Amino acid sequence: MNIQWIHVVYALLALGGLGAVFGLVLDIADKKFAVEVDERVTRVRAACAGANCGACGYPGCDGFAAAVVKGDAPVNGCTAGGAKTAAAIAEIMGVSAGSSEPRVARLLCQGAVGIAKERYHYDGYKSCQMASQMVGGPKMCPYSCIGLGDCMDVCKFDAIRIENGIAVFDENKCVACGMCEKTCPRHAIAVVPKDATVLVRCQNSDIGRPAVEACTHACIACKRCEKTCQYDAIHVSNGFASIDTSKCTRCGECAKVCPRGCITVIGGQVEVA
Amino acid sequence: MMKSFRGGVHPLPGLHQGKPLTDSKPVKPYVSEMVCIPLNMHIAAAPSKPIVKKGDRVLMGQVIAEAVGPRGIPVHASVSGTVKEVGNVQQLGARTSPCITIENDFQDEWVELHGLGNVENCDASAIIPAIQAAGICGMGGAGFPTHAKLTLPEGAKVDTIILNGAECETYLNADHRLMLENPVRVVDGLRAAMRATGVENGYIAIEDNKRDAIAAVTKAATGRKGVHVVTLKAKYPQGAEKQIIKAVTGREVPSGGLPMNAGCIVMNVGTAAAVAQAVIDGRPLVERITTVTGRVREPSNLLLRVGTIFLDAIGACGGYTVEEPGKIIAGGTMTGICAPNETISVTKTTGGIVVLNKQEATSMEESPCIRCSRCVEVCPMHLNPYKLKNLCDMNDLETARKNNIMDCILCSSCSYICPSRRWIMSSIKNAREIIAAQQKKGV
Known part of the structure; x- marks a missing residue:
């Protein structure tokens, strides 16, 4: 077969030439129109928890990373990532992370089925928001956890499940992003320091009979805890007791005197470093 | 041609509509031993402020709570008797409502009333204050204060008042019976509202399944200035504000707008009758027609005092036909609110009490959307x-x-x-x- 090699050479030359010209144009364009990206943004983005949960207050992890590098957001702003992420971001940014004590979301209600009395049987749309608007909610206590799982739906870390009519938190999975706290129509969830083990788990503002009738574990504002506390850490206001975690020594004396069992000690006494 | 709007449904007459249970039952007055009157029956920033205390003797029509704010309306005692309690009671809202409980002495002793006389000759500027003093709010369900609705803001161009007698809601016949038994009051109320606002056109819109009411109202409206009766096609939700405006005038309320933006004011016929009573006799709104129906022994249209407990109203109809009701609904079955128990009060907006049995009340399980459109x-x-x-x-x-x-x-x-x-x-x-x-x- 007679192959005319010259045709192959033409093709190679033509395509090679085109390639070289395009390459040159692209190279010039790359130099001329280069967008300067601070490489720290990419690294901060990689260090974030990456759930796009929005707990930092910025539109997703990308928004947060850009804000950190710009200096708008604190380096420990990624609550979902916790201390490790804060340290990693601080290293990238060349600053100290500061201390961010581990925090965790806890339910300030013990109104499970059988403890909080039922007002009516709710079989409507499965949403706490909806049920809370219906005649004071399905439970007698108008301050209780409704237990239809609005918090469970927004939790990106699978840390919440509904058991026996109330939300149960898995503290190993919880990153304290606070989405559940924002979502709960009853404001029954609080993000607290992880070592705040002594908690008043009731927010019933009613005093006396209405509170007693609503739930066997309702705070009746009797102030026994307030009288018992030697550290001025627990106070009754607005009809229920609440603890100032900075003053509380986690001694648990208040839990012992509470006649309604609404103060709980989680995991016994902890060592405060 | 019968007027209507696009869309809507026709609830099955036998199964879901429930109208035949009570549509031929004349209105019966019923008075209970005790009334519990909520103070937030109308839409407003704050509930009315109680001015009586426990142990006071009150007369019928006496103001027991005064208006708060420009949209506020006073609340009147609906029976004469002794105030038993002033406190919070759980009504249909998310939180408890302030209520005044009065024990009835069955004297029905009225306070002195001062009416304006004839709606055609009275002082037009005195009509709106009289409506506010009578504590009237929309009786169709939403409870918007009527004096606020009729007080037009500066520059508003309103040329039509529509009285909503469609009563498209299932089970309810309260408006139907009112138009049939007291059509003159309804027309008087419309004329009072027209004179107060200076509007020339008034329409009374009634669905074509209430032929008798159309005839009665047409007769009462004959010779009254600017009053027209419109027949609408029976369809749900014909009685919704925007739909009735579209059907009667052909205008559309813009998205996010009010009926006023389409040059209309829409009022319920019950509200109009209350307005007529307030203007002619100076009589405050203390009672309303409520259809008590469903699984009760004698479904009826009752003239109930505001604040009557549901249980008393149901008792007046012979009680339940089922051992335990599945649901008690305040209002009709399409838009009503489910009451958790029988201790809820009848308010100025309660058009009906519908008792459903367990089977009717069971919620259906959802299946996936089949894109039937x-x-x-x-x-x-x-x-x-x-x-x-x-x-x-x-x-x-x-x-x-x-x-x-x-x-x-x-x-x-x-x-x-x-x-x-x-x-x-x-x-x-x-x-x-x-x-x-x-x-x-x-x-």
Whole structure:
């Protein structure tokens, strides 16, 4: 077969030439129109928890990373990532992370089925928001956890499940992003320091009979805890007791005197470093 | 030709409509031993402020709570007797409502009333103050204070008042019986509202399934200036504000607008009758017609005092026919609110009490959407209910808002027609509440 090699050479030359010209144009364009990206943004983005949960207050992890590098957001702003992420971001940014004590979301209600009395049987749309608007909610206590799982739906870390009519938190999975706290129509969830083990788990503002009738574990504002506390850490206001975690020594004396069992000690006494 | 709007549903007459149970029953007055009168029956920033205390003797029609704010209306004692309690009671709201409980002494002793006389000759500027003093709010369900509705803002161009006698809601016949038994009062009320606002055109719109009421009202309206009777096609939600404006005048209320933007004021016929009583006799709103129906021994239309407990009203109808009711609904079955027990009070807005048995009350299980688009066909607001439901379930409220979720009138036609029994209206209502809460917070 007679192959005319010259045709192959033409093709190679033509395509090679085109390639070289395009390459040159692209190279010039790359130099001329280069967008300067601070490489720290990419690294901060990689260090974030990456759930796009929005707990930092910025539109997703990308928004947060850009804000950190710009200096708008604190380096420990990624609550979902916790201390490790804060340290990693601080290293990238060349600053100290500061201390961010581990925090965790806890339910300030013990109104499970059988403890909080039922007002009516709710079989409507499965949403706490909806049920809370219906005649004071399905439970007698108008301050209780409704237990239809609005918090469970927004939790990106699978840390919440509904058991026996109330939300149960898995503290190993919880990153304290606070989405559940924002979502709960009853404001029954609080993000607290992880070592705040002594908690008043009731927010019933009613005093006396209405509170007693609503739930066997309702705070009746009797102030026994307030009288018992030697550290001025627990106070009754607005009809229920609440603890100032900075003053509380986690001694648990208040839990012992509470006649309604609404103060709980989680995991016994902890060592405060 | 009968007037109507696009969309809507026809609840099955035998199965779901429930009208024949009470449509031929004359209104019976009933007075209970005790009334518990909520002070937040109307839409306002704050409930009315109680001015009586425990142990006081009150006369019928006496002001027991005074108006708060420009939209506030006073509340009057609906019986004569002794005040038993002033305190918070759980009504249908999310939180307890301030209520005044009065024990009836059955004297029915009235306070002295001062009417303005004839609606055609009285001082037109005195009509709106008389309406406010009588404590009248919209009796169709929403409870918007009537004096605020009739007080037009500067520059508003309103040329039509429509009286809503459609009563498209299932089971209820309260407005039907009122138009049949007291048509002159209804027309008087319309004339009073027209004179107070200076509007020339008044329409009384009635669905064609109430032929007797149309005849009665037409007769009463003969010779009255500017009053027309319009026959509407019987369809749900014909009685919704925007739909009745479209049907009667052909105008559309703009998205997010008020009836005023279409040059209309819409009032319920019950409200009109109350307005007539307030203007002619100076009589405050202390009683209303309520249809008590469903699984009760004698379904009836009762003339109930405001504050009557549901249990007493049901007792006046012979009690339940079932051992334990499945649901008691305040209002009709399409838009009513489920009452958790029988201790709820009849308010100025309670048009009906419907008792359902367990089987009727059971919620249907949802199945997946089959894209049949029936919800789109029936939506009277021209929305895409199936799409909104999906967006709400995915928690994409921003897109839902762009798809005009806030224009939904919560008529639940979509949920009624859906062959997959999807809870479309519930999803939308829930999302709207969340959006409204966010807007309030300013997010």
